[in-house]
Amino acid sequence: MATATETLPGTTPTLTDGPGERRGRDRFHRGPLRWVLLVVAVIVGLLMISPFVIMLLNAFKSPDDYSAHGPLSWPTEFYTHGLKVFWDRVDFPVKLWNSIWTSGLVAIFGVALSLLSAFAIGIGRVKGRLWIVGIFLLANMLPQEVLVYPLFRMMQNIGLNNSGWSIVLIFTVIQAAFGTYLLSSVLGTFPRALLEAASLDGANRWQILWRVVFPVVRPTLSVLLIFFFIWTWNEFFIPLVMLTTNDTQTVPIALASLQGDRMLDVPTLNAGTLVSLIPTLLFFLFFQRTLTRGITAGAVK
């Protein structure tokens, strides 16, 4: 009985038992408990987004309103002038595009690089893999101050200074370090039987990678895509050093320009952040759908 059961949360596995009997033997009785748990989950969700509500309140508030009435008040009018001024001043569309393409490329390249390396480590079980994974992890462990000087020089000497490509290059490596680690850990427990079966069928390594391994770890890859995009999007420090002119800078740098020596334009910062959140949120929502459509090992059988 090898019914391909996709683990969509929301579908109870359909077996030959009738639905009634199935439900009755469920872990909890139906009824109040499930509502209680839902309420709990929703409350947690509300707590998580409550600061965002405050951010919304202040994103469309005029500066004097904000100064006079504080951050928790309802805005007296729907104010968008600050955002518009900011938008024009930093040429926000250019910044958005820079962030989108650099983060997007890092996400894709990073995932690809992680998959290749993790394949060798987790499935290929190369000798000394513990050390190799450890070395990759070094990328994560190093504080960024350590990297900045040498990387700046390096990028300058290969002519990539003040270019988004320097960001792509650097962060593909940094994110892929994490990706290699996560994927190799997951692939380390990959069912041997599948690999053997494929090999028995005459598949070579490359084919095994794409036909057997890739579909199974798709949920993990989706997670990595999302993480890499969002992490790179929010990277501030290294882009701050590498990107020196307005045409190459990314969104976090633009937002930081609202912080002067001593003064901070808070309402505009909120509005700008709100706009900046939209691409990352869209990315997340789009790719998390693939998270729920993963195919399990069972189905592949």
Next chain:
Amino acid sequence: MKRKITAGAMVAALALPLTLAACSGGDSGGGSDDATANADGKTLTIWDYESDDSAMGQAWAKAIEIFKQKHPGVTVKTESQTFEQIQKNAKIILTGDDVPDVMEYNKGNATAGQLASQGLLTPLTDVAKDRGWDKKVTGSIATTAQYDENGLMGSGDWYGIPNYGEYVTVYYNAAMFKKYGVAVPTTLDEFTAALAKFKAAGVTPLNPAGAEYPLGQLWYQLALTKADRSWIDDYQLFKNDVDWHGEQLTSATDTISDWTKKGYIPKNSAGLTAEDMGTSFISGKYPIMVSGSWWFGRLVNEAKFDWGQFQFPGSNFALGSSGNLWVVPQNAKNKGLAEDFIDITLSDEVQNILGQKGGLPIAGDASTITDAKTKTFTEQFQKLVSDDSLAFYPDWPVAGFYDQIVSALQSVVNGSKSTDDVLSQLQKQYESGKDDLLNG
């Protein structure tokens, strides 16, 4: 086995070019500052971080206009930068080739001083004399323009040229003063009495932000009430040793502690940011705010009550200094053009625009200012300059002192350390930083 070696070789081969690139970075961009200064190109690149609608932004826009008229074939490229980017990364970015010709930079030992001592800035001493900048930039304003080989301000070559100033004053809510029958104080005793009167009526008079610069500035201002120019020189320029348990600093610290106990300063202000302090003043909760000229523009726009300012009473000195500096990076390619631009920003025309917009010019004519508040604001500053009464800021002498002062004064407000302990703690950090600075 063999495959592993081959694989290893491939890794090395791929990594090699980048390795070489990183390692050979040390001497790239050798700036030759001799004859090539005159072989200027056709562009002028300016980096600054003032917003376009600020006084500086508007004045400099005019300066660019004038520059274009004088140099018709030259393209002017301005890059609006982030303060943080310049502040933190200048010493990395300026080592490269892709640097601006003239750049706005922060003044003081910890910032411009460091760049100067690292050889990243062009000395402008001769140019300053030739063009007469040293006549316009004088006294305390000029202190921040010169740095010696240790990066200490006050002597040595000219590295940065200021074109505006800043200072700390006392903003007050005139409506609340009237309501509670408090007069504008002219002596320190009257000031303290005013605080008491507010407190007695149930209003906390001050709300200095303990988590950022304001509390430290208030503290320093209090010390200045008992200081003279030689004490300031000792503290800021290391002319002699500073007595950290002397009258100035002890009374300042005691006063902060005293005022907190009496409720003139809220006990929960230790975690407050400058932004919080500002908004609490603008919303009319606290009648007095001791802070800097950088608030002026915002108060004009946002404060809905009758407000004014007065100089901190009982003191011959006030915090303040030149504004940010124009610096010319050592690796800049169009130094002649850069110098022309700086000259234009010091010209009367541009300085007067600065004045009118509330930007505190260092030259120019205050009488051309039409707005009354701006006029008072500017005249107060000019008086401080002409009396040589600017005393800089408490965190300037030693790198990293800002966080130390914040932490120390938080202990005072929270009541967790005695005055003696706090001053000893600060002394230790001051001496250690001074040692680092002077002894390389």
Next chain:
Amino acid sequence: MSSAPATLPPQDSTAPTTARRAARRGSGRRRWVPSTYWLYLIPGLAAFVAIIGIPFVLNIWYSLHKWRGGITKMTWVGLDNYADLMHDDQFWQSFRNSVWMIIAMVIIPTLIGLLLASLLFDYIGKHFSGRVASFLRATYYLPQILPVAVAGILWNWILNAQTGALNQILKTLGMHNPPDWLGNPSTALPSVMLVLIWIQIGYPTVIFMSALQRVDPELYEAAELDGANWWARFRAITMPQIKPETFVITLTCTIAALKVFGPIYVLTRGGPEGSTLVPSYYSYLNFFDKSKVGYGAAVATVLTVIIIVVASVIQLLQNRSARKEERGA
């Protein structure tokens, strides 16, 4: 797909036969020639050496000098910077705070994340709908998308002693002098920890949910048929299956906790009175504020070494556990 023998994946702890395991192990070694896998590693390793390895080595080089940065000269001082560092009280004190960071960024979020992931995946997803579960997951993850600087401002608005939302609520509930959350040394650290937990929860939740996706539902069905209740299934099937992700989360969160900088910088700048000082903030102060590049490099190197040690311990545990699984201990 040809019908392979219905072997359960090796991780199943419910009685695989030793014979089957021996066969797999034996044939595995002979069939796979590990060394050709090295080709797949080349791009990753090459890039890594260039972008990470070189700077790391350079950083160690810098740490052996006294240097102001830029184009000033570097003076060789050997291990002096490290000697100074060993005596630097502030630095070692900051490690004490790291323990709290680990609690706030590793232990609590991992536990909560696991619970939430199970709740959403196993329960809400099944009893309500997948969409509800996905929506809730998005809200849990939202804090991770927010730039740290803005998160700091938002939380300042909540925790501000004078005007903050939290104290307003407490005042209306009758408290006259609500605590100075970020200004009082005794409450600052817990406040920062709260913010860190808020930021961090989404990360384990999302990873755990992807991990739960991987678990073969047939295992659950089999167990349910055997009459196991939710907790028993969770312990016997879920937890062992998601071990890789658990280790990854533990390790990466620990590294992040040891390296944490952003939230501290925006909320308290290491204050008040140094009560929230953490190692990488201290390193940053040295690198940038004080321009003691050599010393800052030494601080960063020591921090890295400590992180490596901690990470290696966790790694070893992870590998030991993985090997145990293989051997079916």
